[in-house]
Amino acid sequence: MLKNYFKIAFRNLWKNKTYSTINILGLTLGITCSSLLFMLVIDELSFDNMYEKKDRLYRLVEINSTSEETRQFGIVPGPTGKVLSEEYEEIEDYTRLYKFGGQIVFQHNEEPYQERAYYFAEPNFFELFNLEWIAGDPATALQKPFAVVIDEEWAMRLFGSTDVLGKTLDSGGETDFLVTGVIKKLPQNSHIQYKILVGLPTDWDFYKEISTSWDRYGAYTYLLLKENAKPESIHQKMEGFVANHFKNPQEHDFYLQALPDIHFNSAAIEYTSDTNRGEITYVYIYIAIGFFMLLIACINYMNLATAKALDRGKEIGIRKVSGAYQYQLISQFLSESTLFAFIAFFLSFFLIDLLLPTFNGLTDKQFEFNVATFGSIFMLISSITIIVGLLSGSYPAVLMSRLKPASILKGAMHTGKGSILLRKVLVSTQFTLSVIMIIATLIAYRQLEYIQDVPLGFENEQMLIVDINNGDVRERFETIKTEFAKSPYVEGVAVSSRVPGEWKSIAEVYTKNFGSADSIKMNYIGFDADMIDLYKMEMLKGENFSGNNAVDSLHVIINETAAKALNLQEPIGKFLSLTDDGTEQQLQIAGVVKDFNFQSLHNKVGPMILGFRSNVFQSIDYFSLKFNAEHTEEVLAHAESVHHLFDAHSSMEYHFLDEQWAAFYKEDRRVSNVFSIGGGVTIFIACLGLFGLASFIIQQRTKEIGIRKVLGAEATSIIALLSKDFLKLILLATLIAVPISWFAMDKWLQDFAYRVDLSWWIFAIAGIAVMAIAFFTISFQSVKVALMNPVDSLKRE
Template sequence: MLKNYIKIAFRNLWKNKTYSVINIVGLTLGITCSSMLFMLVIDEFSYDSMYDQKDRLYRLIEINTSPEGEREFGMVPGPTGKALSDDYEEIEDYTQLYKFGGQIVFQHNEEAYEERDYYFAEPNFFELFNLEWIAGDPATALEKPFAVVINEEWAMKLFGTTDALGKTLQSGGETDFLVTGVIKDLPQNSHIQYKILVGIPTGMEFYKQISTSWDRYGAYTYLLLNENAQPESIHQKMEGFVASHFEKPEEHDFYLQALPDIHFNSASIEYGVDTNKGEITYVYIFMAIGIFMLLIACINYMNLATAKALDRGKEVGIRKVSGAFQHQLVTQFLSESTLMAFIAFILSFFLVDLLLPIFNSFTDKNFVFNLDTVGTIFLLILGVTVVVGLLSGSYPAILMSRLKTTYILKGAMQTGKGSVALRKVLVSTQFTLSIVMIIATLVAYRQLQYIQDVPLGFENEQMLIVDINNGEVRQRFETIKAEYANSPYVEGVAVSSRVPGEWKSIQEIYTKNFGSADSMKMNYIGFDEDMIDLYKMELTAGANFTGNKSVDSLHIIINETAVQTLGLEDPIGKYLELSDDGTRQQLQIAGVVKDFNFQSLHNEVGPMILGFRSNPFQSIDYFSLKFNSEHTEEVLAHADKVHKMFDTFSSMEYHFLDEQWAAFYKEDRRVSNVFAIGGGVTIFIACLGLFGLASFIIQQRTKEIGIRKVLGANVTNIVGLLSKDFLKLILISILIAVPIAWYAMESWLQDFAYRIDVSWWIFALSGFVVLAIAFFTISIQSLKVAFTNPVDSLKRE
């Protein structure tokens, strides 16, 4: 029986080639695009799922309360983990990670290798976070100070093989690092990302301070709870814990964040290890777009199938007279839709393989199509295909199987007003979704253009940032600065502790008016005397640093927001008291700089203190080189030459500041790209279906058109008549889509502190574009029949 169904299905597909091609192309695009989007969604929801004890692992988060409000920190004081484990029986175990310095540098075979994705880890780390090992014993690998566990990538980079156990690495000639383990590269969907783990040097003075002080933050702490423990019960008893360990308990509170929640619920958490924070809203958007594409492809099939019901009426009637039951007819029509979906599935499978590298490039993922992943991808596309086949064929199958035999055989068969109404609803739904996508694409594009063009308060173009990773370089920075400037293509050089658009954390220090009791945290960056001019920042009052260390070290420059926050009417000459980690200074305000965006435009400008480069709070960390962009290669070669003259240990680490600013909006750009591609694909699939539906309906009205032409109707009348009903549906779609799109994009724009207004012309342009495309699609078929000789039209059966 099944063989017969499939054979008849193939005959019908072959008989109606245009109908079949339209449906298969639409289904192929729908399945391909939605499958890749669902791959992205599944990956996002699978974060940290590789750890066996994921359901019992929690990250410790501190809630820090100050006059400015509450803030959440993913980094806590060093003793917290042990103290909690000792005080609460619900906690079975804990482990901590530390970061001592920005990067770690290894020397091997007279070459230097730097890495920022590293942590110092406690010996039991792998007991809580199990991974796939290539070599070594996870139970003992991190027991000794400076023992090193490296990933597969680093083993190949250093030694050309994963057989690296027992090999020694140098770091600055001071310490030997013994390789005690080699692990597989971490999956991309782990919130903790590292390539190197180092055994904690317990005898190091810095570690002793940070691991015992309740006033210093530095430990990333994870807790393993007992099988039946509830994190809420621990939090309820936290008040007593805080009171016994903190001088000001009212400023501190803690809560436990479940491991599966970290990826999507960490937007407000600062100083965590999770650099790739997820946005659940975006994932829902990707999911919705994938579903939209499938729906539109299914709607095409349903539209064309119900429209062709008239053509297949005799076939249904004969089958019923021959004794076919309703369920057999349903099976027949479902087999046709499923067969069509499976043809699309085969095409989609190869299309996914072809398009995956492009998809990876704009989603910043690393999906691969190989023997390890083909099974998962195959099952995903197969599952989508089965859903599409059954969904798209369900209504036509039920509709056709319910047709009355007597009416069919008398030639009076009608599908009823219900099926016509459904086709209109389906067409309107298709174009509503398409219009929403087009509006979203235009809004996202304009917002991304806006944040690229909005004045930042400084110039970020043609700026090369070179990291300082060596204490000797800091001591000789003036000589190095002069050497960097000794190039005809370098227009200026400055040094600072941080730069506008910083990707690392910006120092925060307690600040208060001199003599005041209340202090607040403010951002702090050390500038030299050339930074403000080099970045073309604007001083609104007072003066810049002079370059005289003894004078400038007693002065600060603050931004306009800091002036307002501190309530200063005439700030020049006033004194502020700055303090951090036991260091306290009274400094005089020398100048006020116009507000500049030192963080992405997702954030409003906060209060900023600019101290002189020589200060007790933060040492210099960067050289900024303003260069001629026509000679970028020469500038890089010159900078690298200078770097090697003064730092023989590490290679030059650099980036271009404008590229760093672009990186802030990577996730927004990814969403914009998905909107654009999704909008293009959905409108194409919708128009493909509209073309087929218009073709079929116009074919049904051929005699009517012939009669109208005989009675004097011209081409314009005919095109208008045939387009009118479809264009009405598009207008309805526009009216429905506009409020939906407006609400969705207003919600998305709330994430930006600086944003565009959603202008009326975006909706008008989107509606016009869709109307024009739809009219063009219908006109192709309308013109064809309008120019047909009416005699030929009237001869048709």
């Protein structure tokens, strides 16, 4: 019997090629797009799942409270983990990671290499965080100071092979690095990302101090709890621990953050080891869009299948007269819908393989198409395909199996008011989802365009930022500035400790009016005398730094927000007291600069102190080169030559500032791209469904249209008559979609300190666009029947 069902299904598929193509296309797009989105969801939800002890691993986070604010830190004093493991029996083990400097630098074959994705790690690190090894022993690889474990990418880059155990890397100092292990490339969905791990320098005085001092922060600490131990029990005892080891216990508290929680729940934590934080809201968005697409694809199939099933009325009637049971007819229709779904399923494999590079580019992921990486998604989509097949075929199957044979054979096929209402609900649902997607796309696009156009308070284009990575360069920076400026394509050079659009941590100092008892924590950046002019920042009051080192080192410049926070109406000449880590200075305000965005537009401008480049709080870290964009390659070549002249030990590390600003909104652009593509696909599939329903209705009203034409009705009035009911449904869908999309997008925009308004015309454009697309789809069928000879219409059975 089943063989016969599929035989008939194949016959109908081949006989009705246009209908079959439209059906398969809609299902293929739905399955393909939802599969790609669910891949992204699975990846986001599987962060840190590769570690065998993930359920017992916790990151130690400090809650630091002062009278001004409460903050959370992902780094803690060095001895914290060790002492906790000694004092609490619930803790089985601990491990620590450190970073000593922004990057690690070494030479190989007289070529400099550097890497920021590195940590100094304790010998037991791999006991807690297991990985796949290519060479070496994870139990002993990090036991010796400066032993290094590198990933396969670095092994191939340096040596052209992964057989590198025992080889050394020149550090340019007294100690070389000994390669003791090679690991597989770290999975992208690990919150800790590194390419090099280095054995701790236990004989360094600096390490001895930072690992034992309760006043020095720097240890990324992870605790392994015993089986069935609860982190809450440790936190309940934390008050006594803090009282025993900290000078000001009221300022310190700690909690244990479960490893699976780190990816989505670290937004409020500063100074962390996780470089790729996630937004659970976006995961919900991806899930919703994926299901939207599947639902619309199913509705589309239902409408098309219903429309086409009417052409098979006599076949159904004859089968019923011949003794076919209702369940057999239902089985036949379900077998056909399942066949369509599985054809679409297999076609989607090829489409996924084709689209995967583009999808990786849009999402900044590294998905690969093979059985090993796609095993779980194959199972998921296989299950979804079966559900899609059964769901999409259920309505036409039940509907057609209930028709009375006598009515069918007489040509009086009536499906009832209930089915008509259901079809209207399905179409309204399709277009409600489509309108939501289009509105979301328009708002997301407008917000990201707005971000590009918001005045930042400085110029970030044509700005090359070159990192300063050693003390020799800092000491000779004035000579290097002069050399950089010798290029005819370099318009100016400045140095600073940080740049606007900084991705590293910005120094913070406690600031108060001289003689006042109340202080405010403010951001602090060191500028030289050329920085404000180079970035074209606007001085509102006072003067810029003069270039006289002795004078400038006694002054600071503040922004508008800082002046307001300090309640200074006339700030020029006033003295401020700045304090950080016990260091205090009294400095005079020389000028006030207009507020500029030194962080992404997700954040409001905070109070900022601009100190002179030579200060006790933060040393210079960057050269900024304003250059002619038409000669970018020449500028880079010149900068490389200058860098090599003064720092032959490391390669030049640089970036373009406008690209760094664009990187702040990478996740937002990813969501915007998903909205755009999802909106296009959903409206396309929805129009296929509308095409099917239009075919269904018009086929039922063919004789009515013929009679109207005989009585003198114009083609335009017939088109209007046939389109009216559909456009009412789409108008209803728009009215439903507007409040839903307004609520959702208003919540999304709250993540931006600077945001567009939800203007009414955005919703109007979306509604009009959908109405126009739908009217064109309906008209394709309506015009055809309106222009038909009424004689032919009345002859049709």
